[in-house]
Amino acid sequence: MLRIHNTLTKRMEEFKPVENGMARIYVCGPTVYNYFHIGNSRVFILFDAFRSYLEYAGIKTTFIQNITDIDDKIINRAKEEGIGWDEVAEKYTAAYFEDCEKLNISRPDRSPRATEEIPAMIEIIQKLTEAGRAYTAENGVYFSVESFEGYGKLSGKRTDELMEGARVDVDEGKRNPLDFALWKFSKPGEPSWESPWGKGRPGWHIECSAMSSRYLGATFDIHGGGADLIFPHHENEIAQSEAASGKPFVNYWMHAGYLNIKGEKMSKSKGNFLLVRDILKEYKAEVIRMFILSAHYRGPLDFSGETIEAIKTAHSGIYHTLQELENYSAAPAASEEGFEGLKKAAEEERAKSIKKFKEALDYDFNTPRAFGVIFEAVAYAKKILGTKGFAVSEGSKEIMNGLASWIKEMTGVFKITPEIKPVDKEASDLVKEIEILRSEKKYEEADVLKKKLDESGYMLKFRPMGPVLIRK
RNA sequence: GGCGGCGUAGCCAAGUGGUAAGGCACGGGUCUGCAAAACCCUUAUUCAUCGGUUCAAUUCCGAUCGCCGCCUCCA
Numbered sequence: 001m002l003r004i005h006n007t008l009t010k011r012m013e014e015f016k017p018v019e020n021g022m023a024r025i026y027v028c029g030p031t032v033y034n035y036f037h038i039g040n041s042r043v044f045i046l047f048d049a050f051r052s053y054l055e056y057a058g059i060k061t062t063f064i065q066n067i068t069d070i071d072d073k074i075i076n077r078a079k080e081e082g083i084g085w086d087e088v089a090e091k092y093t094a095a096y097f098e099d100c101e102k103l104n105i106s107r108p109d110r111s112p113r114a115t116e117e118i119p120a121m122i123e124i125i126q127k128l129t130e131a132g133r134a135y136t137a138e139n140g141v142y143f144s145v146e147s148f149e150g151y152g153k154l155s156g157k158r159t160d161e162l163m164e165g166a167r168v169d170v171d172e173g174k175r176n177p178l179d180f181a182l183w184k185f186s187k188p189g190e191p192s193w194e195s196p197w198g199k200g201r202p203g204w205h206i207e208c209s210a211m212s213s214r215y216l217g218a219t220f221d222i223h224g225g226g227a228d229l230i231f232p233h234h235e236n237e238i239a240q241s242e243a244a245s246g247k248p249f250v251n252y253w254m255h256a257g258y259l260n261i262k263g264e265k266m267s268k269s270k271g272n273f274l275l276v277r278d279i280l281k282e283y284k285a286e287v288i289r290m291f292i293l294s295a296h297y298r299g300p301l302d303f304s305g306e307t308i309e310a311i312k313t314a315h316s317g318i319y320h321t322l323q324e325l326e327n328y329s330a331a332p333a334a335s336e337e338g339f340e341g342l343k344k345a346a347e348e349e350r351a352k353s354i355k356k357f358k359e360a361l362d363y364d365f366n367t368p369r370a371f372g373v374i375f376e377a378v379a380y381a382k383k384i385l386g387t388k389g390f391a392v393s394e395g396s397k398e399i400m401n402g403l404a405s406w407i408k409e410m411t412g413v414f415k416i417t418p419e420i421k422p423v424d425k426e427a428s429d430l431v432k433e434i435e436i437l438r439s440e441k442k443y444e445e446a447d448v449l450k451k452k453l454d455e456s457g458y459m460l461k462f463r464p465m466g467p468v469l470i471r472k
Numbered sequence: 473g474g475c476g477g478c479g480u481a482g483c484c485a486a487g488u489g490g491u492a493a494g495g496c497a498c499g500g501g502u503c504u505g506c507a508a509a510a511c512c513c514u515u516a517u518u519c520a521u522c523g524g525u526u527c528a529a530u531u532c533c534g535a536u537c538g539c540c541g542c543c544u545c546c547a
Contacts, residue, residue, distance in 0.1 A: 003488090012488080028547070036547085043547045073545075157543070161474050204545090226547030227477085233546090256547070257477080263539070267546055294495080295485065300478065300540070307484055310496035316509085317495085360486090368486050372494035379494095386511060443505055454509090461510050462503065472509070 002057070004222070005298060005364045007230065007253035008154055012364060015252065017221050023054050023061045026212040026250075028225035028233070029111065031068040032092035033077040036099060037273035038288075038303055039259035039266035040226075045292045046256050046365075047224050048105040049414050053361050056413045064215045065108040066208060067093055070115050070191060070201050085191050089115075099276050103285045104415040112211045114202060118193050120210035121202050125182045125195075127244040134182055137173035141183040141197050146176055148239040154253060155231035180236050182206050205236040209249075213241065223250040227257055228265075257295075260302045274303065286416040287312045293367040293414055314375075316472075318411065319418040321378050323470040324385060324461060325404040326420055328392060339395035346384065346399055350406040353377050357410050367414070374410045381407065391465045423469050427458050431469050 002015040017023050027047045030036055036044075044065075051061050069089035078085040093113070100107075125141055128134035133147040145151050145159065152158055162178055181203035186192035192199040212220060218241075225234065234253065241249040258265045266273045279288060291311045295301040353373055360369035381403040390396055411417040430453050437446040453460070460467045 030547080031545090040547050046547095071545095155542080156475060158474080162543070224547095228542070228546055230476095231542065232544090258541070259547080260540075265541065265546090269546065298477090299485095302484085304484090307496090310484065313497095313509090314495050320510085363488070366486075368495095369493070372486065375494055382511075438505080441505075447506085450507095459509065463511085464503095 002054075002059075002362045003364055004252050004254060006251075007255050008250075013252065015221075017059070018217070018219060018251070021059060023059050023222060024216040024220040025051065025061055025063045025222040025224065026208070026216055026220065027063070027065045027108075027223070028208060028229055029065040029067050029108075030092075030096050031071050031073060032089050032096060033071070033073040034092060034268065035095050035275045035277055037266060037268070037275050038279055039273060041099075041103060041276045041288070042259045042292050042301065043224065043226050043256045044100060044105055045103060045289050046297045048103075049289070049293055049367065050224075050365050051106070052415060053365065053413050057358065057362070061109075062216060063108045064110050064112065064211065066211050067096070067111055067113045068204075068207060069093060069113045071204065075190065089113075095277075099280075102280055103276065103288060110215055112215065114207040114211075115193075117207060117211050117214065118195075118202065120214045121182075121206045122195055124206065124210055124213075124240065124244045125197075128182065128240065129197075131243070133243045135175065136197050137175070139173065140181045140185050140200060140203070142174055142179040143182050143236070143240050143243070144175065145178040145180070145239065148243050150242065151178075151239050152235065154238055155235045157231060157235070180205060180232065182240065205233055206240060208233075209237050209241040209244070212237075212250075213245065218245040218247045218249075220250060222252045222254060224254040224256070227255040230255055254297075256297050257300045259292075260300050261304075263302065266303065283308060283312060284315075286418060287315050289414060290315050290371075290416050293416075294371060296368055297365060315416065315418070318374070318378055318407065318416075319420075320461070320470055321381050321385075322404055322407060322418060323420055324463070324468050325381060325400045325407075327423065327468050327470060328385075328397075328400055328463075328465065339390075339393070339399055342384065342387070342390075343395065343399050343402070346380075346402055346406075349380055350377075350402065353380075353406065354409065357413075361413075370410070370414075374407065377403075377407050377410065385463050385465075388464050390463075396465070421471070423458065423471065424456075427453060427456060428469055431460065431467070435467075 003012050004015050005011070006013050025047070027043065030040060051063050054061050070085070074088050075085050078088045081088065125134060128143060129141065134141055134143050159178060183195055183197055183200050184203055185198050185200040190201070192201060212223070223234070238249050260266060261272050261274070264270070264272065287308065291308050292301070294311060353376065357370050357373045360366045360373060384390060384399065384403065408417050430449055434446050434449045434453070437449065457472050458469055459472050460469055
């Protein structure tokens with residue numbers, strides 16, 4: 001049974017999808033005016049992993065993630081770069097897809113772009129104006145927050161308290177300072193689209209309401225995003241969507257905690273960010289994903305070189321063990337041994353382990369706990385590899401294959417399975433030479449070759465059944 | 473000012489009232505001609521502090537301290 005912490009109720013709830021065996025998910029995507037940073041990637045990686053787990057657990061998913069390709073920041077960026085706003089959007093949309101692909105993030109089922117969904121937005125705005133819940137003012141069409149009783153239910157804010165807030169702007173001819181733009185009239189020279197109210201561009205929040213309902217229905221299962229979107233973005237989405245449809249908008253709201261750096265939230269405006277494409281130059285996607293998934297999604301996660309190095313080492317441990325399992329099993333079977341008991345024990349262990357893995361993820365996607373299970377499986381595999389009398393044979397080969405597939409079943413869910421390439425012939429030849437020299441007690445010459453092996457990125461591991469060559 | 477989060481070993485990090493997962497590092501040891509990035513073992517009577525509820529609290533309640541965040545764009 002899957003349980004999810006719902007921001008709306010602030011409780012852990014059993015997941016009951018609108019349609020049995022199906023999860024319809026919408027996650028707020030990027031505004032394409034810059035490359036995305038490791039903080040932005042947290043949400044992308046997290047929901048990609050959750051989606052992957054749901055599929056693994058037998059729940060089909062429909063996953064939509066928007067691309068905000070028109071907005072003030074894009075327009076400003078275009079001015080800075082001296083190119084068209086659409087060129088900016090195009091450039092960073094392409095970069096977003098590139099970076100996501102490098103991070104092993106699967107493509108959403110759809111990646112709708114705001115500028116291509118304007119008719120759907122106009123439709124909602126029209127419903128709202130007809131119902132008297134939106135009005136036209138000097139600078140645009142606004143949603144009337146007063147008209148929506150449940151305003152504040154997601155963020156826990158009260159309208160009267162918000163009104164006292166000094167930072168709510170009061171201009172633009174809005175009837176109420178809390179009212180927000182559905183449609184912004186364009187100034188000369190700005191990009192614009194036709195609408196029943198005049199030329200302009202959509203407000204920030206309306207695109208998500210339009211796209212989610214268009215592709216997932218008026219009520220869908222999961223809406224995700226960073227915690228910084230709870231207010232006002234998601235609060236406003238709820239207001240305009242529910243006011244227009246008269247139906248509950250989203251059943252489960254999920255919000256990811258911040259990615260911090262030196263204890264402070266990483267953000268573009270603070271300038272303390274690290275771009276994913278730069279980090280990818282130093283660390284593999286698997287390590288970055290593992291880093292993101294090493295903390296529970298709702299809590300804060302601090303990025304530091306020290307932490308990601310520790311994760312890198314831990315990931316190498318999985319890599320090394322997996323290689324041993326595969327490289328030994330590639331060896332020809334020598335003698336047959338009776339490993340039935342061991343095989344049975346390993347299979348039982350695997351069943352228990354997979355159960356624990358699922359339990360961890362079924363409990364509000366507890367990825368750190370799931371990692372604990374993965375490392376326990378790796379430790380179990382190492383224990384078997386270190387068992388005295390465990391020799392290369394048909395039977396042990398089968399056990400090792402089983403161990404490898406068990407570990408990969410779990411790492412596969414997170415898409416952190418290291419790629420295992422067979423060792424080069426030169427390297428294995430080197431090992432043979434070293435063994436010959438060692439048997440002849442020519443240690444100095446052997447050490448020269450050992451150093452060479454080391455420099456070419458390999459290491460020898462010694463097990464009761466003999467040495468095995470693996471990549472570092 | 474309003475609202476929210478966090479504080480668990482040297483560091484990272486789980487913990488669903490029943491007696492502290494896991495990772496990294498350290499230390500000890502093993503294999504080895506030597507060595508190791510290899511292998512094994514060990515490492516929190518204690519969960520920011522102080523009270524309370526309970527047979528039992530890291531978990532629930534209250535207060536205090538510290539850090540971070542949202543209330544404006546932000547994933």
